[in-house]
Amino acid sequence: MAVVLQQNSDTMATTTEPPVAKRLTKEQILKTHNAHLKKQENMPSTAPRPVKQPVMTEAYPASTKSIRDVEIIPLNSLQVESHHLNKGIIVKVVSPPFVGAGAVSIVQDSFGNVEKLSIYNQNDSSILSAVPEGCIVAVKEPYYKHNGGGDGDYIIAVDHPSDVILLRFTDPIIPESLRVGPLLKTAEEWKNAGDTAFLGKDFPTAVFCYSEAIEASEDEKFNAPIYTKRAGTNLVLGRYDAAKADSLASRTNGPGDWKAYYNAGRAAYGLCQYEESKEFLEKALELNSSNNVIRKEYDRCLARLKEQETGEYDFSGMLASLSPTNVHLDRASFLRNTRVAESPLHGKGLFATTELKAGEIVFVEKATLMPNQYEPSRASAALYALTVRQLCDNPSLAKDVLQMYDGGYERSGLEGTIVDGVPVLDVFLIEAIRQKNCFSSPLSTVEDTKPRSPEGRMAKGLWIRAAAMNHACVANTMRSFVGDLLISRATRDIKEGEELFHQYVPVKSLPDLRNQRYKDSWGFECACALCSVEKTSPEANRNKRKELLAQIEKICNKKVPGREIIPDATIRTVDRLAKQLEDAHETELYDGLPRLTLIYSSNWLVGAHRGRKNWGKVIRYGIKVLRNFGFRVPSDESEVWDPRGIYAAQDNKTLMTLHVVTALRRLGEAYGALGQKELAERCVEAAEFGYLLVTGFKNSLTDLD
Numbered sequence: 001m002a003v004v005l006q007q008n009s010d011t012m013a014t015t016t017e018p019p020v021a022k023r024l025t026k027e028q029i030l031k032t033h034n035a036h037l038k039k040q041e042n043m044p045s046t047a048p049r050p051v052k053q054p055v056m057t058e059a060y061p062a063s064t065k066s067i068r069d070v071e072i073i074p075l076n077s078l079q080v081e082s083h084h085l086n087k088g089i090i091v092k093v094v095s096p097p098f099v100g101a102g103a104v105s106i107v108q109d110s111f112g113n114v115e116k117l118s119i120y121n122q123n124d125s126s127i128l129s130a131v132p133e134g135c136i137v138a139v140k141e142p143y144y145k146h147n148g149g150g151d152g153d154y155i156i157a158v159d160h161p162s163d164v165i166l167l168r169f170t171d172p173i174i175p176e177s178l179r180v181g182p183l184l185k186t187a188e189e190w191k192n193a194g195d196t197a198f199l200g201k202d203f204p205t206a207v208f209c210y211s212e213a214i215e216a217s218e219d220e221k222f223n224a225p226i227y228t229k230r231a232g233t234n235l236v237l238g239r240y241d242a243a244k245a246d247s248l249a250s251r252t253n254g255p256g257d258w259k260a261y262y263n264a265g266r267a268a269y270g271l272c273q274y275e276e277s278k279e280f281l282e283k284a285l286e287l288n289s290s291n292n293v294i295r296k297e298y299d300r301c302l303a304r305l306k307e308q309e310t311g312e313y314d315f316s317g318m319l320a321s322l323s324p325t326n327v328h329l330d331r332a333s334f335l336r337n338t339r340v341a342e343s344p345l346h347g348k349g350l351f352a353t354t355e356l357k358a359g360e361i362v363f364v365e366k367a368t369l370m371p372n373q374y375e376p377s378r379a380s381a382a383l384y385a386l387t388v389r390q391l392c393d394n395p396s397l398a399k400d401v402l403q404m405y406d407g408g409y410e411r412s413g414l415e416g417t418i419v420d421g422v423p424v425l426d427v428f429l430i431e432a433i434r435q436k437n438c439f440s441s442p443l444s445t446v447e448d449t450k451p452r453s454p455e456g457r458m459a460k461g462l463w464i465r466a467a468a469m470n471h472a473c474v475a476n477t478m479r480s481f482v483g484d485l486l487i488s489r490a491t492r493d494i495k496e497g498e499e500l501f502h503q504y505v506p507v508k509s510l511p512d513l514r515n516q517r518y519k520d521s522w523g524f525e526c527a528c529a530l531c532s533v534e535k536t537s538p539e540a541n542r543n544k545r546k547e548l549l550a551q552i553e554k555i556c557n558k559k560v561p562g563r564e565i566i567p568d569a570t571i572r573t574v575d576r577l578a579k580q581l582e583d584a585h586e587t588e589l590y591d592g593l594p595r596l597t598l599i600y601s602s603n604w605l606v607g608a609h610r611g612r613k614n615w616g617k618v619i620r621y622g623i624k625v626l627r628n629f630g631f632r633v634p635s636d637e638s639e640v641w642d643p644r645g646i647y648a649a650q651d652n653k654t655l656m657t658l659h660v661v662t663a664l665r666r667l668g669e670a671y672g673a674l675g676q677k678e679l680a681e682r683c684v685e686a687a688e689f690g691y692l693l694v695t696g697f698k699n700s701l702t703d704l705d
């Protein structure tokens with residue numbers, strides 16, 4: 001790397017300006033840096049790079065200025081703990097980088113001042129992620145900080161990736177004394193250097209060298225194949241916007257242009273722009289109809305367009321194809337049943353564009369961003385880092401991501417616009433968006449519901465369409481996951497134009513507790529049919545329910561049904577307390593609404609009686625579980641049980657969870673044991689339907705055994 005970029009360095013003039021803060025000397029800075037570099041040599045190169053996730057209380061805005069519009073200042077006029085608005089520095093990197101969460105290098109300005117520069121949030125596809133010695137960089141509106149060491153240990157910390165610009169060696173903005181004289185390389189030499197870097201899999205350097213080659217030559221014929229090479233390299237790096245532009249720039253109006261269209265088609269596919277991809281691939285096929293590679297790509301694109309149009313997916317096949325390394329499924333989103341519009345509740349919301357039946361797919365969405373990181377302690381940082389990376393690499397994505405709700409973060413309004421060739425990216429805004437919009441997702445919901453699945457393995461991702469949905473505890477949709485695909489199904493019949501809701505997190509039974517969580521994490525208080533009613537319940541009653549629930553939990557936690565014989569007395573006590581709890585619900589308020597504090601006891605009593613094969617009681621409490629989730633189920637065996645009907649009613653105020661499926665299974669089992677075959681079958685059918693809602697597609701209930 002350094003071999004490619006290092007230019008002849010001159011001795012530099014020294015400054016006469018007085019230092020603003022007492023700083024370490026150049027020798028001290030270099031000595032410490034070299035010691036760190038020595039340590040780095042002994043560190044394993046495979047260790048994952050740590051992520052510096054922004055702390056929102058330390059937020060400062062990204063620069064929206066061009067480096068050409070700010071005052072260039074010497075390093076020794078930087079003020080400690082200051083953000084230098086309207087100022088910039090231009091420096092040469094005079095050391096190899098120490099690469100941790102940031103790339104720390106020693107830099108020198110045109111006056112000979114030396115400082116430490118730490119560049120964070122650059123991704124591996126950029127040279128700036130480990131900026132090599134010899135480069136010249138500009139930092140706009142730099143932040144100069146204490147570095148945690150002793151006196152005089154300061155650092156220029158660059159958090160926003162667009163605040164630092166890698167300058168081309170020929171850029172006239174570079175001060176005379178940092179200039180390196182005439183460039184060493186011809187266009188041909190840059191191209192060869194690019195090829196060498198490409199073969200060595202140093203793709204960022206290859207892109208840099210191909211760019212220099214193109215800049216150094218005005219010969220279109222010479223440049224066309226270099227555009228092709230740069231397009232190919234950008235494809236490898238996942239920089240699809242650049243790959244598409246390069247592919248189109250490589251056209252020569254000849255029959256060989258099939259390659260340009262083929263690459264442009266792949267780039268558009270990478271951006272999930274399947275219509276555009278299809279058009280490019282059709283052009284490629286017009287020029288080279290017998291090429292099977294193009295045909296294969298074209299067929300793949302048609303399959304995505306079909307999914308986009310029909311919402312038909314082979315979910316079981318997709319589930320089978322998942323593995324720890326394959327979590328990103330090659331599938332398109334199906335979104336046409338929904339649209340984003342203003343919500344009466346808050347900002348934007350999601351609305352049905354058509355009538356939907358209970359159980360129907362509302363939408364299927366491929367994650368815009370979801371790292372393969374299921375370790376919960378690392379999932380947030382991984383999503384943050386991936387978001388920054390993708391927005392840097394593919395500015396076209398920035399438009400969609402940056403319009404997402406930010407919890408009130410103060411924006412400049414210029415985020416995402418291109419300044420100095422890169423999109424303005426404010427990492428604190430990105431973090432604010434992540435916090436308000438990301439979902440946790442298991443590798444697959446169906447696996448996650450199985451009793452023996454490992455607990456807590458959750459990735460975090462951004463699904464832009466799903467994130468437009470507001471929350472309701474008694475929601476009309478339910479989400480599930482297969483890899484990076486989010487499946488949303490209707491939990492009841494939905495009218496065209498109705499606002500769609502889902503639960504942001506599993507709903508806690510006590511209204512104060514769950515609303516505290518919504519407030520803390522998302523800044524809202526829920527006003528769904530359940531929360532708005534529960535709020536009007538007198539405090540004394542709310543407290544009574546809370547106390548009774550605590551008593552029941554205390555007793556039940558001691559005795560786990562199924563694992564030991566539960567004494568009759570315990571069952572009777574729980575039964576009595578559950579009855580008191582039931583009575584503590586105001587009949588007129590809770591009419592037809594879930595009574596969530598009762599679920600724990602009714603579930604427990606189902607288990608306790610099932611352990612004793614006391615089927616009549618299993619039925620009694622099983623029905624209570626369903627009622628307490630808001631389902632209107634027949635109380636009398638003479639009434640007809642409609643397995644789908646219990647979900648369908650549009651005015652349902654039900655709360656759908658896996659517990660509903662379990663209760664239906666227990667009911668089926670109990671009716672079966674009592675010889676009521678038809679009722680048993682109906683309950684099992686209702687359980688299967690519920691399991692489809694929970695897992696996203698048809699799965700066998702035996703998975704739950």
Ligand SMILES: C[S@@+](CC[C@H](N)C(=O)[O-])C[C@H]1O[C@@H](n2cnc3c(N)ncnc32)[C@H](O)[C@@H]1O
Binds near residue numbers: 347349407526
């Ligand atoms: C993922 S966004 C949902 C879309 C958002 N309404 C928008 O304008 O983009 C989450 C934010 O929506 C708001 N929100 C979600 N559900 C809400 C509700 N039931 N009532 C009020 N605000 C809600 C909260 O401000 C929350 O932080």
